[in-house]
Amino acid sequence: MTWFDAPEWDDAVEALRGASSVSLACHINPDGDALGSLLAASLGLKQLGKSVYPSWGATSVEVPYSFSFLPGADLLVRAADVPAEAAFLALDCGAGHRLGSLEERARAAPCLINVDHHPGNDNFGTLNIVVTTVSSTAEIVTRLLQDLGVTIDKEIATCLYVGIVTDTGRFQYANSTPDTLRLAADLLSFGVDAPQIAQEVYESSPFGFLKLTGRVLDRAVLHERERFVYSWISRKDLKETGVAPDETDALIDLVRSTRAADVAAMFKEQSDGSWRVSMRSKGRSVGALARSRGGGGHELAAGFTAPDRETTAAGLVAELAAAGDGS
Numbered sequence: 165m166t167w168f169d170a171p172e173w174d175d176a177v178e179a180l181r182g183a184s185s186v187s188l189a190c191h192i193n194p195d196g197d198a199l200g201s202l203l204a205a206s207l208g209l210k211q212l213g214k215s216v217y218p219s220w221g222a223t224s225v226e227v228p229y230s231f232s233f234l235p236g237a238d239l240l241v242r243a244a245d246v247p248a249e250a251a252f253l254a255l256d257c258g259a260g261h262r263l264g265s266l267e268e269r270a271r272a273a274p275c276l277i278n279v280d281h282h283p284g285n286d287n288f289g290t291l292n293i294v295v296t297t298v299s300s301t302a303e304i305v306t307r308l309l310q311d312l313g314v315t316i317d318k319e320i321a322t323c324l325y326v327g328i329v330t331d332t333g334r335f336q337y338a339n340s341t342p343d344t345l346r347l348a349a350d351l352l353s354f355g356v357d358a359p360q361i362a363q364e365v366y367e368s369s370p371f372g373f374l375k376l377t378g379r380v381l382d383r384a385v386l387h388e389r390e391r392f393v394y395s396w397i398s399r400k401d402l403k404e405t406g407v408a409p410d411e412t413d414a415l416i417d418l419v420r421s422t423r424a425a426d427v428a429a430m431f432k433e434q435s436d437g438s439w440r441v442s443m444r445s446k447g448r449s450v451g452a453l454a455r456s457r458g459g460g461g462h463e464l465a466a467g468f469t470a471p472d473r474e475t476t477a478a479g480l481v482a483e484l485a486a487a488g489d490g491s
């Protein structure tokens with residue numbers, strides 16, 4: 165049975181079935197869906213007797229604290245140890261460059277399978293399973309594993325569930341469809357401990373995170389007419405509050421919670437002084453705003469990198485004002 169409208173689905177299943185070893189990578193700075201998909205796929209392929217080499221293209225493959233409970237993390241290998249000769253499974257990468265330092269190796273692999281749900285995915289694989297109608301890559305991985313004959317157990321289901329929960333904002337976003345909820349329900353039936361996961365993922369912040377939250381909310385800027393709110397996190401903030409960069413993802417959800425704005429942005433200063441900008445919208449598209457600035461993402465959640473904070477914020481305000489409220 166072919167899931168989704170993905171012409172290369174059967175070929176991808178065949179390629180994975182025939183591979184004795186598989187290199188796997190999710191996008192750099194992995195989130196819950198990237199990690200959940202990566203570890204679920206690794207556990208599943210391992211169950212089929214394959215050698216698996218999960219990683220992502222960064223110098224360190226340390227799992228962020230709030231995801232450190234995920235099963236399968238012990239399978240992770242350093243990016244440098246990902247074999248070049250194995251079939252390569254790329255997960256949740258909207259473009260080849262999201263593989264970071266592993267991009268070159270992935271492109272040189274005998275078969276590169278690109279499994280993703282980002283609109284605008286550039287089909288960088290030799291086989292591309294890009295399904296933009298699902299909530300998460302984890303949804304696609306679930307069906308792939310089922311087609312491969314993997315027995316979904318509690319560990320695999322936990323990884324998949326985390327991918328779905330995080331990419332749907334705990335089933336709150338528009339991408340949470342009846343199918344998504346049915347799949348999540350099926351995963352729960354394998355023994356997934358949803359309350360425990362909620363606690364691990366959403367209530368495991370270090371104390372410094374509360375202090376950082378205070379700073380970020382205090383300095384939030386509202387552009388009333390454009391219904392645009394934004395704030396920022398500097399490297400100095402992280403240093404002084406002791407919060408790791410990958411522990412700040414939840415802050416944009418606080419900033420976007422005001423009824424005064426439809427579009428929210430969070431600027432995060434990177435180690436090279438540039439700013440990573442995450443955008444969220446309650447309706448009007450922010451995907452184009454991000455893409456025109458060299459970034460990408462979904463229509464209601466997108467991001468890009470910019471050299472300067474104030475100029476970029478002013479540019480976004482101008483563009484939102486020009487688009488008017490009808491967009």
Ligand SMILES: [Mn+2]
Pocket residue numbers: 197198256281299300301331
């Ligand atoms: Mn995703």
